[in-house]
Amino acid sequence: MNNPINRVLLPKTFLPLLDGELVLSTGENKFLEERRVIEPFKRGLTVAVTLEGRMSCRIDDRSPIEVEAPSVSFIVSTSAHRREQVFTPGQTFRYALVHLSIPITQAYTGISFDDLLARATRRSGGHAPAFLTTGADAVIRAIASQIMVCPIQGMARDLFLLGKGLELVACAIESCLPANELSEFASGASASGIERVTAARDILLQRYAEPLVVAQLASMVGLNAKALGLGFRRAFGTSIPEFLQEYRLQIAYTLLAAGEAGVAETAYRVGYTPAYFSTLFRSRFGLSPRELR
Incomplete structure (x- = not known):
């Protein structure tokens, strides 16, 4: 594996889209000493994926929030707040960030900003702005990487990045403000059935590199292959393979x-x-x- 302190850093990008109402920002910073950055939060929704490194973030006079890769942070704010970031020395900090204004958040998510703020605030303990952070799964990390190392050049690049930025926001909402992912399935399934399908999903995520045998997976969670296949598709909208x-x-x-x-x-x-x-x-x-x- 490459030494993160010695490798060539990826260039920073700052790309305003939709007349500046949506902004994508990515980059790598090398910190040989502790670094403090003080700046205000912007109004709107910010999704930040930390792909490498760690930092702490203090909002106003609240206790610092620790952020460590791989993670996704979800910030909802209606006014300016003081933000102090402290970056750990001896590291490379790699990130991808997307910021949406309040009107763009509502237009592209279909969610009232007030509702989004209320849900996020409840989950963050009633603090404003709402700041949530959780582990970034493989899908979120991959989208962030595709924004950082964009495979599309030329006229279609901005369109690709806009789509990926919105996709990242959607995945962050699902990760940080999860709805009941099995609600539709649950209406027609027993609690035991839901638990078994979820257990099968978790086994796949933990043992993804192993050969897949659906019958064996079904046996591990106490279902037959047909029942697991049907339940999995109803729960997650796709087949197991x-x-x-x-x-x-x-x-x-x-x-x-x-x-x-x-x-x-x-x-x-x-x-x-x-x-x-x-x-x-x-x-x-x-x-x-x-x-x-």
């Missing part, structure tokens, strides 16, 4: 974009042979793994 393939490819994109592994090593780490992996990767992302690497 499709779910696992997407998860593997998102992890692979993150590894390659971060320079953590070569193509062959990445393929084996996510459970594929290099040749088959390259075919799947190109089909999913529109470029070969070597182009990203």
Whole structure:
């Protein structure tokens, strides 16, 4: 694995879109000594993914909030607040951030900003602005990596980045303000059935690099293969093989974009042979793994 202090840093980007109402920002900063940055929070919704490094964030006179990679932070604010960030020395800090104004948040999420603020404030203990942070899963990390290392150039680049920025916001809302992901499934299933389908999903996430045998997975959670397949699709909107393939490819994109592994090593780490992996990767992302690497 590369030494994060010695490798070449990715260039910083700052891209205003939608007449400046949506802003994408990415970059890497090398901190050999402790660094403090004081600036106000912007009004609106901010989603920040920390891909590498750690920091603390103090809002006004509140206790500091610790942020450590891999994580996603979700900030909802209606007014300016003092923000003090302290970056840990001896590290590289790598991030991707998207900020939406209040009107754009409402227009593109379909959620009232007041409702969004109320939900976030409740989950953050009643503080304003609402600041939530949680672990970033493979999907969120992959989207952030695609924003940071954009595979599209030319006229379509801004459109691609706009789409990825909104996709990142959607995933952050789901991660930080989760609805009942099994609500529709739950209306027609027993509590035991829901738990077993969820357990199967968790096994897939933990053992994603292992060969998939649906019958074996079903046996592990106490269901037959048909019942698990039907329940999984109702709960998560996709089949078990499709779910696992997407998860593997998102992890692979993150590894390659971060320079953590070569193509062959990445393929084996996510459970594929290099040749088959390259075919799947190109089909999913529109470029070969070597182009990203």
